[in-house]
Amino acid sequence: MPIRWSAEIVRVSPLFLILTEPAVRIWGGNGWLEIAPNAVDVEGGRYLGGGQMVDLPVISALVNGVAERVEFGLSGAAITSRVVELADEEAALVRSTECFIGLIGFDANEQETEISWPWNGRADSTQITFTSEGFKTQRQVSLSVGSLFTFRQNANLGYWVSPDQRRRSPDDRFCERTTLLTSDSRKPWPRG
Amino acid sequence: MLEFPSFSFQTWRPRLDGVALTGGQSTSNTVQTVKTDGGGRWLFEMGDSNLNQVQSLKLWRAYEALLDGGATEVILKLCDRRQSTGWPYVIVDNVPHDDDTLFDDDTGYSQESTSPIYAGAAALRATSMSVNSDSLIAPGEHFSIEHPTAGWRLYRVGARDGAVITFRPPLREAIAAGTFLETEQPRCVVRQIDASSFAPAVTRHRYAKGSAAFMESFDYAN
Numbered sequence: 001m002p003i004r005w006s007a008e009i010v011r012v013s014p015l016f017l018i019l020t021e022p023a024v025r026i027w028g029g030n031g032w033l034e035i036a037p038n039a040v041d042v043e044g045g046r047y048l049g050g051g052q053m054v055d056l057p058v059i060s061a062l063v064n065g066v067a068e069r070v071e072f073g074l075s076g077a078a079i080t081s082r083v084v085e086l087a088d089e090e091a092a093l094v095r096s097t098e099c100f101i102g103l104i105g106f107d108a109n110e111q112e113t114e115i116s117w118p119w120n121g122r123a124d125s126t127q128i129t130f131t132s133e134g135f136k137t138q139r140q141v142s143l144s145v146g147s148l149f150t151f152r153q154n155a156n157l158g159y160w161v162s163p164d165q166r167r168r169s170p171d172d173r174f175c176e177r178t179t180l181l182t183s184d185s186r187k188p189w190p191r192g
Numbered sequence: 193m194l195e196f197p198s199f200s201f202q203t204w205r206p207r208l209d210g211v212a213l214t215g216g217q218s219t220s221n222t223v224q225t226v227k228t229d230g231g232g233r234w235l236f237e238m239g240d241s242n243l244n245q246v247q248s249l250k251l252w253r254a255y256e257a258l259l260d261g262g263a264t265e266v267i268l269k270l271c272d273r274r275q276s277t278g279w280p281y282v283i284v285d286n287v288p289h290d291d292d293t294l295f296d297d298d299t300g301y302s303q304e305s306t307s308p309i310y311a312g313a314a315a316l317r318a319t320s321m322s323v324n325s326d327s328l329i330a331p332g333e334h335f336s337i338e339h340p341t342a343g344w345r346l347y348r349v350g351a352r353d354g355a356v357i358t359f360r361p362p363l364r365e366a367i368a369a370g371t372f373l374e375t376e377q378p379r380c381v382v383r384q385i386d387a388s389s390f391a392p393a394v395t396r397h398r399y400a401k402g403s404a405a406f407m408e409s410f411d412y413a414n
Contacts (some may be wrong), residue, residue, distance in 0.1 A: 011227040027228025030410055031342070032363045034316055049410055109319045110231050110362045 015102035277375035346380035348401035
């Protein structure tokens with residue numbers, strides 16, 4: 001259910017949920033946030049403040065049949081011992097668990113109004129990286145999440161060649177002769 | 193937990209730091225801002241503490257070592273007495289010893305004090321609560337609550353309507369009825385940021401000025 005973007009709601013925070021056992025719950029603010037059970041997070045619970053969620057990736061809808069894969073980066077206070085466990089020792093468990101990105105709206109008194117869960121995907125691989133810049137070292141855990149279509153191994157039906165066309169409709173001979181056309185070939189027109 | 197001494201800084205700048213995004217400017221020059229932090233966190237910037245005394249420079253350097261570049265949480269007191277609740281405080285005078293005798297010159301102990309402020313129960317992330325209605329707490333003042341898990345947290349009163357105060361940031365942890373609000377010396381659990389500029393440049397091995405910056409710390413939430 002989408003958030004009704006009325007003028008009232010000018011405060012939103014991202015939610016991030018990985019349905020491992022127990023689930024990892026992180027939100028974009030500071031400190032704790034209690035969320036009541038809802039359609040996606042059926043148990044509800046306490047979200048940990050990931051104030052420094054490094055970047056929330058741009059999430060796009062499925063266009064042209066190419067499934068996307070996004071990377072979530074966590075650093076700073078959001079890296080709890082549980083997150084490190086998941087990223088390191090239990091990486092195999094994380095694979096193909098469901099991940100959700102939600103948005104929670106707050107009213108003018110910072111009280112929760114609505115939650116929507118616009119995107120979900122399945123976790124793939126995790127990675128812990130250390131980067132240092134000057135004397136500052138940053139630890140970052142990143143999680144690669146594919147959308148629900150990422151693991152479907154279908155080839156693109158992208159070429160005007162006979163096999164692709166036959167997969168679309170088995171008795172179609174429209175593209176039968178396209179292999180004869182190379183970039184060099186010239187088809188005389190009109191025929192003399 | 194370690195407490196950071198006051199160091200009599202000449203400038204103090206406590207502020208609530210938040211994250212706001214805008215969607216850019218529209219053709220009719222309107223900019224809408226969206227807050228994404230759910231309340232923000234405290235940042236403290238203090239400048240120009242005079243460290244010309246040997247002891248104060250040594251103390252500063254000792255704390256530089258103890259703060260571990262921001263890895264250690266410390267309690268920072270908001271040295272803001274003049275703007276605190278009920279200032280100037282009531283002076284309780286001529287308090288005798290426990291056998292009801294006074295000192296030789298017929299005077300007793302004296303002490304400044306404020307009347308304590310207690311809050312009603314409030315939930316996690318509440319932004320308003322009731323206080324005892326005879327309390328003096330007013331908008332623009334700070335108070336602290338020592339939460340069982342989150343420790344000392346700082347809040348600022350935004351508005352008061354009778355016995356109900358509205359404050360920011362949202363409560364870090366739920367409070368029970370009768371929770372004491374510390375207004376004389378509000379304080380907050382913080383960690384050092386910008387550690388490299390903490391070390392003062394000492395001129396002619398003698399004169400130095402120290403500046404520090406702290407950020408509210410959320411280690412409890414891990």
